[in-house]
Amino acid sequence: xxxxxxxxxxxxxxxxxxxxxxxxxxxxxxxxxxxxxxxxxxxxxxxxxxxxxxxxxxxxxxxxxxxxxxxxxxxxxxxxxxxxxxxxxxxxxxxxxxxxxxxxxxxxxxxxxxxxxxxxxxxxxxxxxxxxxxxxxxxxxxxxxxxxxxxxxxxxxxxxxxxxxxxxxxxxxxxxxxxxxxxxxxxxxxxxxxxxxx
Amino acid sequence: xxxxxxxxxxxxxxxxxxxxxxxxxxxxxxxxxxxxxxxxxxxxxxxxxxxxxxxxxxxxxxxxxxxxxxxxxxxxxxxxxxxxxxxxxxxxxxxxxxxxxxxxxxxxxxxxxxxxxxxxxxxxxxxxxxxxxxxxxxxxxxxxxxxxxxxxxxxxxxxxxxxxxxxxxxxxxxxxxxxxxxxxxxxxxxxxxxxxxxxxxxxxxxxxxxxxxxxxxxxxxxxxxxxxxxxxxxxxxxxxxxxxxxxxxxxxxxxxxxxxxxxxxxxxxxxxxxxxxxxxxxxxxxxxxxxxxxxxxxxxxxxxxxxxxxxxxxxxxxxxxxxxxxxxxxxxxxxxxxxxxxxxxxxxxxxxxxxxxxxxxxxxxxxxxxxxxxxxxxxxxxxxxxxxxxxxxxxxxxxxxxxxxxxxxxxxxxxxxxxxxxxxxxxxxxxxxxxxxxxxxxxxxxxxxxxxxxxxxxxxxxxxxxxxxxxxxxxxxxxxxxxxxxxxxxxxxxxxxxxxxxxxxxxxxxxxxxxxxxxxxxxxxxxxxxxxxxxxxxxxxxxxxxxxxxxxxxxxxxxxxxx
Numbered sequence: 158x159x160x161x162x163x164x165x166x167x168x169x170x171x172x173x174x175x176x177x178x179x180x181x182x183x184x185x186x187x188x189x190x191x192x193x194x195x196x197x198x199x200x201x202x203x204x205x206x207x208x209x210x211x212x213x214x215x216x217x218x219x220x221x222x223x224x225x226x227x228x229x230x231x232x233x234x235x236x237x238x239x240x241x242x243x244x245x246x247x248x249x250x251x252x253x254x255x256x257x258x259x260x261x262x263x264x265x266x267x268x269x270x271x272x273x274x275x276x277x278x279x280x281x282x283x284x285x286x287x288x289x290x291x292x293x294x295x296x297x298x299x300x301x302x303x304x305x306x307x308x309x310x311x312x313x314x315x316x317x318x319x320x321x322x323x324x325x326x327x328x329x330x331x332x333x334x335x336x337x338x339x340x341x342x343x344x345x346x347x348x349x350x351x352x353x354x355x
Numbered sequence: 356x357x358x359x360x361x362x363x364x365x366x367x368x369x370x371x372x373x374x375x376x377x378x379x380x381x382x383x384x385x386x387x388x389x390x391x392x393x394x395x396x397x398x399x400x401x402x403x404x405x406x407x408x409x410x411x412x413x414x415x416x417x418x419x420x421x422x423x424x425x426x427x428x429x430x431x432x433x434x435x436x437x438x439x440x441x442x443x444x445x446x447x448x449x450x451x452x453x454x455x456x457x458x459x460x461x462x463x464x465x466x467x468x469x470x471x472x473x474x475x476x477x478x479x480x481x482x483x484x485x486x487x488x489x490x491x492x493x494x495x496x497x498x499x500x501x502x503x504x505x506x507x508x509x510x511x512x513x514x515x516x517x518x519x520x521x522x523x524x525x526x527x528x529x530x531x532x533x534x535x536x537x538x539x540x541x542x543x544x545x546x547x548x549x550x551x552x553x554x555x556x557x558x559x560x561x562x563x564x565x566x567x568x569x570x571x572x573x574x575x576x577x578x579x580x581x582x583x584x585x586x587x588x589x590x591x592x593x594x595x596x597x598x599x600x601x602x603x604x605x606x607x608x609x610x611x612x613x614x615x616x617x618x619x620x621x622x623x624x625x626x627x628x629x630x631x632x633x634x635x636x637x638x639x640x641x642x643x644x645x646x647x648x649x650x651x652x653x654x655x656x657x658x659x660x661x662x663x664x665x666x667x668x669x670x671x672x673x674x675x676x677x678x679x680x681x682x683x684x685x686x687x688x689x690x691x692x693x694x695x696x697x698x699x700x701x702x703x704x705x706x707x708x709x710x711x712x713x714x715x716x717x718x719x720x721x722x723x724x725x726x727x728x729x730x731x732x733x734x735x736x737x738x739x740x741x742x743x744x745x746x747x748x749x750x751x752x753x754x755x756x757x758x759x760x761x762x763x764x765x766x767x768x769x770x771x772x773x774x775x776x777x778x779x780x781x782x783x784x785x786x787x788x789x790x791x792x793x794x795x796x797x798x799x800x801x802x803x804x805x806x807x808x809x810x811x812x813x814x815x816x817x818x819x820x821x822x823x824x825x826x827x828x829x830x831x832x833x834x835x836x837x838x839x840x841x842x843x844x845x846x847x848x849x850x851x852x853x854x855x856x857x858x859x860x861x862x863x864x865x866x867x868x869x870x871x872x873x874x875x876x877x878x879x880x881x882x883x884x885x886x887x888x889x890x891x892x893x894x895x896x897x898x899x900x901x902x903x904x905x906x907x908x909x910x911x912x913x914x915x916x917x918x
Contacts, residue, residue, distance in 0.1 A: 176555065177552075177555035177556070180471075184546070184547035184551065185543075187578075187582060188581045188582070191581070191583070191589075195586045195590065195619060195622075196593075203610070206610045208610045282602050283602065283603075285610075286603050289602040289603045289611075292602075293593065293602065293604075
């Protein structure tokens, strides 16, 4: 009965709406970007304002290898999505594993860098403003990498045990958007901390 | 107006009459629900609870300030009162009540069965609710500065370096930080959810250009919340690192900057006012046309003005910081940016007036509150423009004039529109009508009380009475004004109690509302009151901005005039 009331005699054009996963992730990325902007602003504002050492110039080294690893993981996760869309699940698992591995190398690199800074150079979050802003900004990014790696590892497990099929490609795509964002943030962090700030 | 058109009746054949459940089952149902209507109601109920608590805090402060040299509360307690009052009203009354209405109304208005992410919705509610509980747990758990009582006492904007460990020992400030952080997480979750719902869950025919204005304004307010709540979250993380890990973000001894906190806080703090006021505009956009019996005037201009307000509000924050000494360039920029925001706001006021113009106005209680809102929001905007002029701000900043100005916005505009929304949508939410007679008493008492309190609060501000003082000397000439201000609080309290009584009474004894008591035009009135769990038996297809008008007037549908 209600249909008779509502549906018009005019032919209704096909009703297509954007994916709520993509829209939701875009919103989350906006919010996360705002958090990172504040930490980046604080970092830039405090460059050279530390009243004691060590300074970035003394202790920071360019993390070239780990940066290459993290940035290339954007390509591997994209390939994983593409292969899942085409139902090539083995290839999808392979690329997902590659992504997790590259992300893990990046984290290991950060861990080694921090270990070196803390125990060889004596730089902690309490030492000076550089320590405060460095550990909080890089640490905030690293915590996002950890969250991304956990989710990618889950996806890898689902892919290996066969419960993730091409029907889930859209969901993996949403996850890959997050991972691309984490990589993009690293480009900014790299430029600010290791290029501008050094 | 309470008659029902037969077309609507057809849509309502499935009015649910549920059998009674044992209370434990009912409780379990509410705690585990992911239904947008139940979550919306929980948001509203939780906000009302905190409204009462924070209102009592305001009352205590007004008692203390009514006469000079009063010793009703100690200075320490007074500091805690204004901190808790401000924090509670912004984070645990304003945000949840507006998100509650949004949660309840948006899926109904766009013809959807639920929000885009129902479980995220439940998570956001519970994490915010937990934040509020944590804030008030500080009364028990925080070992505050003064030993005995121990709620946060750093003011709602918690300026550094007062919040550092040295000046605020104990845990009361940590409770404040964590509570605000959790509320922020919940707000971001709900804002994200509202945007995804409004964009991705629309029923067939609901193009963006046909979206009810309420939904449009919620998109803008949620987008704004996404961008501005996160900086506050970031600042809270920094503050926690300072307090717990010994970092130096706001530690001036180690070269840190207290002004940086001010910037970060107000980057959140000013747009937050618009996050709160845009939903009030949203209610006005739905209620004023229905009771003027006219379609809203200037729909595209309303949308454009709302988006404009959203953008401009991001560039005005430092007008809270004119007294810091930002320099002539920054002062000029922020003065001008603040004045520019009056343009889109003015467009809205003129559009509402044009909607009223020539309409057949029905002065229901909802409409009376909406008209009160129009008038008071105009005055609040005008004092806002006064304060945006930086030289005048140097004179008035930190005085009761500022307190009067922003309470004019928060109470005179936002709270009035929230009351209006209650009178308008309570029948939909409960299935019962609120009493118009008690409502009129509520309106007039609250109106008189509001004007007594907040009109006269401007005066001691101009006379130099600083905000946050716990008392004052008798020879300052402020007493008479403070007596008037405090006496207004009595009227507001009685009005609010009548409102609460009205809601409780109507729930049991109010006349049955039916699906469409106001003869309205948006989709939420097409389903039964209260709506069934699934909202609509058949997902509707719409052809204009006023689908129920089309339904009730098939001979002259709106869709003939819209493109």
